[in-house]
Amino acid sequence: MLKPEKMVKVSVVGPREDFERVSDILYGLNLLHIEDPVEDEYFKLGEPFEKAGIISKSLVQLRSILAHLKLDPEKFVPRRKYREEEIKAELDRKLEEYRTQIGAKIDKIKELQEKIKALEDELKVIEPLKALGIPPKLLKGYKTIRAFVGFIRADPSPKIQSITSDYEVFLKDYGREYVVAVFVKAEYGDDVYKVLQELGFREVPIPDIEDYDSRIAEINSQISQLKSEIERLEREIEDLKEREAELMLAIEEYLSMELEKSELPLRSLVSKYAFIIVGYIPAKKFDEFKSRVEAETSGRVAVELLEDKEFEPPTKLSNPPVVRDYELLTLTYTTPKYHEIDPTAIMAIFYPIFFGMMLGDVGYGAIIAVLCLLLKRVLRGESIQKLLNIGFYSGVVSVIFGFIYGECFGPFVSVEEGKVEIFQHFCWPILHALGIKEFEPVFDRVSPMGIKVLLFITLLIGIFKILWGFALGFYTVLKEHGFKEAMLEKGCWILGVLGLACIIFGFSYNLGVMNYMFHIGPPGGLPPLPLPGVVKGWQKGLNPFYLAALPLLLIWFVLFVMGEVPKMGAMGVILAVELLTWFGQIVSYARLLAIGLSSVYFAFVFNYLGIKMALPPGMAILPLGIFVLFIGHLINLILGVLDPGLQSLRLHYVEFFTKFLEGGGVLYKPFGRIKKFLE
Amino acid sequence: MAEEAIARGLIAVGAGLAVGLAGIGAGLGESGIGAAAVGATAEDRGFFGLGILFTVIPETIVIFGLVIAFILMFAFH
Numbered sequence: 001m002l003k004p005e006k007m008v009k010v011s012v013v014g015p016r017e018d019f020e021r022v023s024d025i026l027y028g029l030n031l032l033h034i035e036d037p038v039e040d041e042y043f044k045l046g047e048p049f050e051k052a053g054i055i056s057k058s059l060v061q062l063r064s065i066l067a068h069l070k071l072d073p074e075k076f077v078p079r080r081k082y083r084e085e086e087i088k089a090e091l092d093r094k095l096e097e098y099r100t101q102i103g104a105k106i107d108k109i110k111e112l113q114e115k116i117k118a119l120e121d122e123l124k125v126i127e128p129l130k131a132l133g134i135p136p137k138l139l140k141g142y143k144t145i146r147a148f149v150g151f152i153r154a155d156p157s158p159k160i161q162s163i164t165s166d167y168e169v170f171l172k173d174y175g176r177e178y179v180v181a182v183f184v185k186a187e188y189g190d191d192v193y194k195v196l197q198e199l200g201f202r203e204v205p206i207p208d209i210e211d212y213d214s215r216i217a218e219i220n221s222q223i224s225q226l227k228s229e230i231e232r233l234e235r236e237i238e239d240l241k242e243r244e245a246e247l248m249l250a251i252e253e254y255l256s257m258e259l260e261k262s263e264l265p266l267r268s269l270v271s272k273y274a275f276i277i278v279g280y281i282p283a284k285k286f287d288e289f290k291s292r293v294e295a296e297t298s299g300r301v302a303v304e305l306l307e308d309k310e311f312e313p314p315t316k317l318s319n320p321p322v323v324r325d326y327e328l329l330t331l332t333y334t335t336p337k338y339h340e341i342d343p344t345a346i347m348a349i350f351y352p353i354f355f356g357m358m359l360g361d362v363g364y365g366a367i368i369a370v371l372c373l374l375l376k377r378v379l380r381g382e383s384i385q386k387l388l389n390i391g392f393y394s395g396v397v398s399v400i401f402g403f404i405y406g407e408c409f410g411p412f413v414s415v416e417e418g419k420v421e422i423f424q425h426f427c428w429p430i431l432h433a434l435g436i437k438e439f440e441p442v443f444d445r446v447s448p449m450g451i452k453v454l455l456f457i458t459l460l461i462g463i464f465k466i467l468w469g470f471a472l473g474f475y476t477v478l479k480e481h482g483f484k485e486a487m488l489e490k491g492c493w494i495l496g497v498l499g500l501a502c503i504i505f506g507f508s509y510n511l512g513v514m515n516y517m518f519h520i521g522p523p524g525g526l527p528p529l530p531l532p533g534v535v536k537g538w539q540k541g542l543n544p545f546y547l548a549a550l551p552l553l554l555i556w557f558v559l560f561v562m563g564e565v566p567k568m569g570a571m572g573v574i575l576a577v578e579l580l581t582w583f584g585q586i587v588s589y590a591r592l593l594a595i596g597l598s599s600v601y602f603a604f605v606f607n608y609l610g611i612k613m614a615l616p617p618g619m620a621i622l623p624l625g626i627f628v629l630f631i632g633h634l635i636n637l638i639l640g641v642l643d644p645g646l647q648s649l650r651l652h653y654v655e656f657f658t659k660f661l662e663g664g665g666v667l668y669k670p671f672g673r674i675k676k677f678l679e
Numbered sequence: 680m681a682e683e684a685i686a687r688g689l690i691a692v693g694a695g696l697a698v699g700l701a702g703i704g705a706g707l708g709e710s711g712i713g714a715a716a717v718g719a720t721a722e723d724r725g726f727f728g729l730g731i732l733f734t735v736i737p738e739t740i741v742i743f744g745l746v747i748a749f750i751l752m753f754a755f756h
Contacts (some may be wrong), residue, residue: 138723314752332728332729347754448753451749451753452749452753455746455749474710511753511754528750528754529754584743587742587743588739588742588743588745590742590745590746591738591739591742594741594742594746646731646732646735647735647738649732650732650736653732654736
């Protein structure tokens with residue numbers, strides 16, 4: 001945890017005739033993260049092994065079949081696995097079978113679909129002609145008459161009238177256009193055609209048929225015949241898919257593995273007789289790696305530890321199971337460099353707590369947790385599973401905070417006053433079952449005191465995390481440059497932030513928050529900011545925290561000037577304004593309160609509206625009341641997932657990570673793979 | 680008495696202005712980021728999560744406004 005796994009740089013060197021064998025061994029070990037090599041005078045990049053060509057050809061064919069069958073190796077969950085020997089023995093026969101069976105059927109289906117399309121096109125021509133009601137043999141084959149048959153936007157008769165009075169027009173409404181048949185003497189043909197074109201005339205070719213109805217019936221029966229043929233083929237393919245899916249995916253996996261193995265030379269250097277591969281492996285695996293490779297090649301291939309100046313290992317995050325889910329969130333921000341701290345574990349603790357503090361509702365939390373569990377059975381992707389796990393933990397923590405705040409689908413309001421109360425109906429039975437007879441929420445965050453206390457707590461968390469960030473920074477500078485530098489660069493800011501913290505404490509003390517929480521100090525009502533000359537009776541507002549803040553800020557300022565003035569000159573003093581940034585970041589944690597409050601008030605408003613409508617005397621509109629409740633809580637739930645989720649993430653990314661995490665590392669990706677369809 | 684009532688009213692107006700104006704400011708900030716994030720997401724779907732995150736960053740300003748409003752309401756009544 002907190003640190004990526006320790007890595008060592010190794011080289012694997014051996015004679016070229018052992019290259020394929022070594023590729024097999026390395027792939028099987030799935031340990032070596034290969035560093036992309038640079039060519040030099042003697043060593044050049046290798047070329048793929050001979051078998052690569054055949055493999056990639058088979059793979060392309062197989063993948064196109066898989067794509068047609070909608071079999072996605074990422075999402076498919078296999079019911080059984082195959083041994084590699086089984087695959088090897090069957091490989092050629094099965095590939096041939098898939099080509100002839102499935103591939104041929106797929107081609108056949110495509111051919112039939114094209115036929116159907118041609119028939120449908122013909123139908124599109126015949127149907128309008130049928131609507132016109134003139135037999136096909138009367139529409140063409142004239143010697144002295146020109147016949148125009150097609151679609152047109154408007155009735156052409158008036159315009160044709162101006163050319164000749166000797167004509168015949170048949171017009172039928174057909175959707176947005178008309179079907180038209182115009183007969184004129186051949187000598188007026190060209191003029192009439194121009195007129196028709198002005199009206200958007202599109203000619204329709206007249207098919208060689210006797211009768212519309214019999215042809216339409218014929219086409220329809222052909223189409224349905226073709227469709228049933230396609231259905232039969234698809235059923236057959238479906239049967240094959242049902243039977244062979246695991247085997248096909250296993251073959252795909254086997255071929256992909258073989259292809260990756262045969263492309264190893266592209267990532268290593270070869271000379272006339274030797275090859276060399278350089279990469280990184282986890283330090284604790286080195287002995288196993290060395291002995292396995294050397295033993296399996298009878299010592300012909302050497303594995304050596306490299307003490308290289310260019311040591312830039314990939315980052316392999318190593319976290320325990322639950323924490324591992326949160327790696328997704330850390331990696332979305334950046335991949336930590338090998339030497340940096342991996343903040344995933346810290347995030348795993350604080351992310352759900354922040355989420356719960358904001359949402360803090362038994363009902364919403366339970367729904368989110370259950371929904372995540374249900375979705376986990378449906379959505380199979382690796383990262384979506386992690387995300388759903390995170391959602392589940394966050395939901396559970398929200399339930400816990402729901403009991404602390406006493407909220408279930410809205411705030412805790414007592415029944416006696418005749419107000420809306422969902423918490424009691426849902427949560428009392430659970431609490432009773434747990435043996436808790438008396439229950440009062442720890443504090444009600446909607447009450448004025450509740451808001452003050454929670455605001456104080458959120459700022460406390462802010463101060464704590466900002467100091468933590470600076471402490472991590474202090475530690476780094478201390479190790480690199482010694483105590484004095486660390487004190488001037490980071491230590492002074494720790495004092496400054498402590499000074500700010502004391503001002504915040506003093507403020508809360510005068511408001512009575514300390515009295516409420518720890519039973520010290522006045523119950524409130526003192527002037528919160530005792531500024532002489534501005535606030536009347538400021539003397540009463542002076543308290544130990546304010547008195548402590550003064551020297552802290554003074555020391556901070558002196559240290560800051562000592563650190564900054566030699567570097568920046570006298571103008572460096574202005575940079576002290578930066579203290580306000582840290583104040584801003586502390587206050588930024590107040591979102592833990594603010595986001596939650598908005599969701600509480602949303603729920604409150606919807607409960608109020610809905611139940612006022614649903615209960616007497618408004619009984620008549622009960623369904624509307626239930627509808628308002630349902631829609632309202634649905635909206636609030638969606639907001640309740642999105643907003644706390646994002647804001648909690650943001651508090652980590654912006655306010656915490658920036659203090660110590662630079663990022664931009666490379667993720668550890670060993671040569672090999674975790675098999676899914678093979679044993 | 681009347682003076683105190685006016686003072687209370689002004690505090691409430693001040694609190695409202697603090698949240699409201701901060702909200703406008705944050706909205707202006709988010710509009711630009713949001714547009715850019717949508718553009719980037721159209722190019723690359725993988726940017727979606729990061730885009731949403733960038734979009735909520737200026738929301739801090741509203742939080743400041745809200746805290747100021749709370750302080751006004753609780754500390755200066």
